[in-house]
Amino acid sequence: MIRSGQGQHKRQHENMSIKKVLQLGDPLLSRISESVEDPGSGIIKILVDDIYDTMRDYQGVGLAAPQIGVLKRVVVFGFTGNSRYPDAEPVPETVLINPVIDILTTETVEDWEGCLSIPGMRGLVPRATKIRYGGFNHEGKTINRTVEGFHARVVLHECDHLDGILYIQRLKNLADFGFIDALQESKRYSPAPCDS
Numbered sequence: 001m002i003r004s005g006q007g008q009h010k011r012q013h014e015n016m017s018i019k020k021v022l023q024l025g026d027p028l029l030s031r032i033s034e035s036v037e038d039p040g041s042g043i044i045k046i047l048v049d050d051i052y053d054t055m056r057d058y059q060g061v062g063l064a065a066p067q068i069g070v071l072k073r074v075v076v077f078g079f080t081g082n083s084r085y086p087d088a089e090p091v092p093e094t095v096l097i098n099p100v101i102d103i104l105t106t107e108t109v110e111d112w113e114g115c116l117s118i119p120g121m122r123g124l125v126p127r128a129t130k131i132r133y134g135g136f137n138h139e140g141k142t143i144n145r146t147v148e149g150f151h152a153r154v155v156l157h158e159c160d161h162l163d164g165i166l167y168i169q170r171l172k173n174l175a176d177f178g179f180i181d182a183l184q185e186s187k188r189y190s191p192a193p194c195d196s
Helices: 004-012 040-056 150-162 180-185
Strands: 063-064 074-078 091-103 108-115 118-128 130-136 142-148 175-177
Touching: 040 063, 040 074, 040 118, 040 130, 063 150, 074 150, 091 150, 091 180, 118 180, 142 150, 175 180
Parallel strands: none
Antiparallel strands: 063 074, 074 091, 091 130, 108 118, 118 175, 130 142
16 A cells, blocks of 8 residues: 555554565566465464555555565555545455466456555556455465455455566556546546555
């Protein structure tokens, strides 16, 4: 998620580990992540804590391991309420390891997305409206859900990071991409439901 004052995110807190979020141009963001051999391992639990701590510090609704420089197939996402996304339905807090996604419809909807790795910008991205996703959590338990709407958008956005894809690669038209201030001034954009 994006917020102002991102320079402060390198600090360490007691029992917290806030990592630097890589930005567009870093070559790690375009690489494909490796599968996790043991989702319940101690190393993965530490990684999950790092991702959660960083996501929360940046006030995000999702973050992928590659965004903090770890090329493993791990994403976290979810929130129960967020003043920045008052119209978005809650998404359960989820750790998703080695995700598998099935697109369940040909219907797509365009909506504005942002990314911590592309701060200060937004783009109009088409996404499938209904998906099924599966994988494991950090306790090694199986996850299998069918979701739609905002929940599906967040999962698709985060899992794209695992394949080295940023949302700007999903744009239909570069005219639908720009700085938040400019988009707001042109009355094309109001705060979006998906910044991760």
